[in-house]
Amino acid sequence: MKKYPPLIILALLTLLPLVGLSSYAMHIIILVIMWSVIGMAWNLLGGYCGQVSFGHAAFFGVGAYTSGILYQKLGVSAWWGMPLSIVVVTCFSLVIGFICLRLRGPFFALATLAMGVILRVTAENLTGFTQGDLGIMIRERTWVGKTWYFYIILALAAATFLLIKKIVESKLGYYFVAIREDQDAAESLGIHTTLYKTIALCVSGVLTGTAGVFYMNYMGYIDPKVVFALHDISIVAIMVVMVGGVATYWGPVIGSLIMVLLAELIRSIPALGVAYQTLFGILLIVIIIFLPNGITGDLPKLKSLFRFQRAS
């Protein structure tokens, strides 16, 4: 029985475009799925392997720019960025890993934070290559409707989910968690910690990069402030996982559902104006205080809360 829920959800989702939802609703759903991909990718490195990254926008942006520059300079479809970004982001991750993974805990987090900022500034100033703040625009969209974009991101999410499940249940997963729990103990148990941390970083980076490629193709426009954003990409990637549940399969999916919907909901209250960000922040703080393990992690706690209310 346990095997079926993911399949049922996937089947229901494939039928979704037939319902004839509005273009806005489809847009929100596509965003939710895209954020689940990024969340799942972050979760592999941060949740399972314990290497908290504050710079996942770097991978997202490198993926998006690989695709964008391919289109801009060579004039081929930006979708070719999908396969190419795997190569580019892997090389990029290896360099980043070589520099950052020798640091532990908060130092690693700070190094990745810096990495995101460095890339943004680089992309802003390397105008010959990235067009700087002008950004890259795809003049002819592949499809006008949302349906195919939906199917592509859904396929990407399903593949990501499966890949991560396979990894976590294998030797790699055990090694990642061992490294998270105690790096010295892991090392003395014969685990080549640097190697396995690098693997986690590469897989996480590549998956985030493919989400970036999708973003380029779907939105049709990127600039450094959008794809290398600290608060809109890097922090949201962390929040999606924190809210949903760290080191769980469904956490990032549930987290992105809540985060995207919440953000849209609060943004749509006109009276709030720019203050919506404040409210958003406060809500997140409340969630973290009361559900430190995320919604999936604290499910028993949530259930008992509801039972208590019904009883009283």
Add this chain to the structure above:
Amino acid sequence: MPLLSVRQVSRFFGGLAALTEVSLDVRKGEILGLIGPNGAGKTTLFNVINGFYAPSRGDVFFKEKRISHLKPNKICAMGIARTFQVVKPLRRMTVLDNVVASAFLRAKNKSEATEKAFEILRFSGLYDDRDILSKGLPLGKRKRLEIARALATGPEMLLLDESFAGLNPTELNESIAVIKKIKDRGITMMVIEHHMKVIMSISDRIVVLNYGEKIAEGTPAEVGNNPLVITAYLGVAENAAN
């Protein structure tokens, strides 16, 4: 031919000599006790053998291969496993998963690793606790989990760092029984221990460290009667006699 040979190893931390010209051999199949007052350099010696520290001078040889300057994971893969004085369980993993993670070092796939883990858990008497998160274990069992985890890596030699400290008498006896069973499997051990009764009863030979220097080596009886050792532990001999 000794299994492990520590040759003239010194280790400095800044101006402090934690180990000075320490040499010792561990023969295959024996239990070598390592004792000494607090701060004598016992754990530092383990950290040097295990690869956490490179020796400042001198070398360590395992099966005639030089292992000093190798990384801990390489040394573990060669067959030296260790436990930690301050236990380091993989806290948010179950007892079983702790051992499975270690068994992967020499297992080809997950089922082989799991099988090996089950065998080790039965062997070390932790089988009934296999589904508990390791942070929930009492100290005695956590210390034994350290041993189980080290065993799961399939070592030829085991470094036990105070695996008996803080145990109650029942736990103590259980752990001693486990150590004797490990010896019967032909695994060589080096044991750091403060509990004199334990160390005297399980060790084949004992090496005594004091202020980073080796001051005595021999059978438990020889070491127990060595005036230098008595001085190191109890102060000057005349005072002790009065």
